[in-house]
Amino acid sequence: MDRRDFLKTTAALASVSVAGSAVTACAQDTSNKDSDVFWQTIINQYKVTDEFINLNAGHWGIMSEPVRKAFNEHTEFINAYSSHYVGHGRSANPNARNYNVERMEIIQMLAKKLGVQSDELVFTRGATESMQLLISGYNKIRPGDSVLYADAAYYSMAAEMRHLEAYRGANVVQLTMPDPVDFQGSINLFEQGIKDNPNTKLILLTHMANRTGVIIPVKEITEMARSYGVDVIVDMAHSWGQLDYNFVDQGTDFVGFNLHKWIGAPLGTGFMYIKKNRMLDIDTKSSKGLPGNNDINNRTQTGTMNLAAVMSVREALNFVDAIGIRHIDKRFRALRNEWTKEFINDDRVDILSPEDERMHCGLTSFRINAHNDARELAKTLLNDYAINTAAIPEYNGIRVSPGFYSSKADMATLAVAIKDIANKQG
Numbered sequence: 001m002d003r004r005d006f007l008k009t010t011a012a013l014a015s016v017s018v019a020g021s022a023v024t025a026c027a028q029d030t031s032n033k034d035s036d037v038f039w040q041t042i043i044n045q046y047k048v049t050d051e052f053i054n055l056n057a058g059h060w061g062i063m064s065e066p067v068r069k070a071f072n073e074h075t076e077f078i079n080a081y082s083s084h085y086v087g088h089g090r091s092a093n094p095n096a097r098n099y100n101v102e103r104m105e106i107i108q109m110l111a112k113k114l115g116v117q118s119d120e121l122v123f124t125r126g127a128t129e130s131m132q133l134l135i136s137g138y139n140k141i142r143p144g145d146s147v148l149y150a151d152a153a154y155y156s157m158a159a160e161m162r163h164l165e166a167y168r169g170a171n172v173v174q175l176t177m178p179d180p181v182d183f184q185g186s187i188n189l190f191e192q193g194i195k196d197n198p199n200t201k202l203i204l205l206t207h208m209a210n211r212t213g214v215i216i217p218v219k220e221i222t223e224m225a226r227s228y229g230v231d232v233i234v235d236m237a238h239s240w241g242q243l244d245y246n247f248v249d250q251g252t253d254f255v256g257f258n259l260h261k262w263i264g265a266p267l268g269t270g271f272m273y274i275k276k277n278r279m280l281d282i283d284t285k286s287s288k289g290l291p292g293n294n295d296i297n298n299r300t301q302t303g304t305m306n307l308a309a310v311m312s313v314r315e316a317l318n319f320v321d322a323i324g325i326r327h328i329d330k331r332f333r334a335l336r337n338e339w340t341k342e343f344i345n346d347d348r349v350d351i352l353s354p355e356d357e358r359m360h361c362g363l364t365s366f367r368i369n370a371h372n373d374a375r376e377l378a379k380t381l382l383n384d385y386a387i388n389t390a391a392i393p394e395y396n397g398i399r400v401s402p403g404f405y406s407s408k409a410d411m412a413t414l415a416v417a418i419k420d421i422a423n424k425q426g
Contacts, residue, residue: 033327034334036408042323046405052386053410058210058238058363058401059390061264063316070315071266074308085307099307106313110271113317115248122296123271123310127237128156130256130272133300134233135160136167137282138202138254143169146197148190149204150175152214157235161204173197177214183358186216187224194228202231208238211392211399212352213363215239219250226251231281237261237270241320243361244329253278262328264404265316266309272300328404332362335402338411339418340364348422352397367397368418370425374398377421385417 030038045064048054054062063071078085081097089096103123111118124130135157141147147170149161164170175193178185194200203225208215222232233254239245241262252273259269274282279294288298320328343349343366352365371377377398378391390399400414 033323034330039331040407043405043407045319046403048405052382052388053406053413054388055400055402055406055410055414056388056390057403057406058261058399060260060267061262061403062405063264063266063312064319064404066319067264067266067312067315071308071312074311078308078311099311102314103310106310106317107271109314109317113321114273115246116273117276119296120276121271121273122300123269123302123305124256124300125268125302125305126260126270127235127256127258128154128270129300129302130270131157131233131235132160133272134254134256134274134282135204136163137299138231138233139283140231140281141168141170141201144171144199145169145202146171146173146200147202147204148173148175148193148197148200150177150189150206152177152209152212152216153204153206154210154235154237157204157206170201171197171199173200179352180354181214181216181359182354183217183356187220190221191224194225194230200228200230202233204235205232206235208236208243208361208363210238210363211395212365212397213238213360213399213401214353215243215359215361217358218252222251238363239361241325242328242332242363244325254282259313259316263313263316263320265313266306268306269309269313272296274299329361332402333357333360335406335408335411336360336362336364336400338408339400339415340366342415342419346422348425349418350397352395363399363401365392365395365397365399366418367395368422368425371421372396380421381417385413385420387414387417 030041032038045066046062047065048062085097086099090098107121108118110121141164147161147164149158151174162172165172173193175189177189190203205216205218205221207218218234225232232252234252236255237258238261240257253275255273257271257273259265259271260267274296279296280292282299284291284293284298285301288301289295340351343351348369350367350369352367353360368377374391374393374396378389381387381389381398392399402411
């Protein structure tokens with residue numbers, strides 16, 4: 001089947017599979033935020049290419065039209081007002097618009113959303129920068145102390161943990177996440193790691209694995225680690241904005257976040273959280289004040305950020321808050337189920353995140369067992385089936401990460417493509 005025939009066939013199959021629900025949905029009020037009718041109004045607020053189905057939102061999110069337009073307006077304003085906006089204007093005219101004032105207003109929005117204090121947050125250019133600052137800045141490690149992380153950690157964060165051997169004299173231990181993994185098993189992994197390394201001081205946790213979408217119980221692992229006197233630093237790049245959870249309830253002290261993935265802000269936006277009473281456990285940057293100060297702003301040195309991108313975080317937060325995280329979480333699970341349900345009893349295809357609802361949301365990976373080259377499989381999906389995904393060679397898998405703009409028909413098309421490829425593999 002060539003690409004043109006495939007697209008025609010899958011379009012027909014997708015229309016059949018969703019036609020019944022669409023007819024029912026048309027009778028529903030768009031105020032039902034879990035209905036396909038409501039989500040079509042959300043999809044309509046994105047401009048995406050029609051050259052392929054984009055199921056790689058995990059790399060970064062696409063801005064909704066309200067956010068994109070605001071970003072353009074902010075860019076024009078910055079270009080027109082230049083440094084007048086960052087302080088010079090306010091010093092001459094107390095009523096002039098000022099970046100630091102508006103930045104703090106957005107920080108306060110983030111703090112309210114998380115349930116923390118605004119002086120516990122600072123903007124960065126993404127979760128990677130946040131995590132690098134936290135890991136390298138954590139100053140309670142002494143030569144010979146152990147630090148632990150699992151092989152599910154994002155590459156850059158794992159590299160920063162390994163750097164602690166040279167930088168702090170740490171004994172760096174990589175743990176292997178069980179495959180398949182279960183809820184208690186993920187807790188046991190880190191507890192056994194602490195027992196095997198009794199001088200452990202720090203653990204890196206990845207709330208939602210970027211390669212498989214596996215969610216680990218951060219709250220339970222943090223409580224367990226604390227009982228041994230061990231701190232945790234948490235990567236929430238993929239969980240925050242996709243998954244419905246209470247941040248404060250996780251009990252974490254050091255966290256890195258992204259804003260250009262599931263919040264839908266412009267590229268180059270993220271932030272870092274340090275609990276106020278733990279501030280001194282993260283070093284200041286050499287150029288930002290003397291050691292011993294507890295200002296979180298002195299623990300990052302990004303230089304001049306893209307001010308228009310930071311300003312646009314306000315509109316991005318307003319957009320997702322208008323939907324509500326409970327409905328976003330439910331939508332992503334529905335999109336995942338739309339394609340994974342086809343392979344529950346298909347031994348040819350492995351779904352790489354557990355069916356335990358506590359351990360998955362929207363982002364999920366799969367592998368076709370008879371196919372031994374993930375990169376070639378990703379190329380096949382894009383070239384022959386017009387579906388953009390991400391190859392995960394370490395697991396011989398493909399990551400599927402739908403976005404706010406994805407439809408159930410998109411996911412049905414993916415399922416048909418996977419079956420077609422599996423059939424050809426024999």
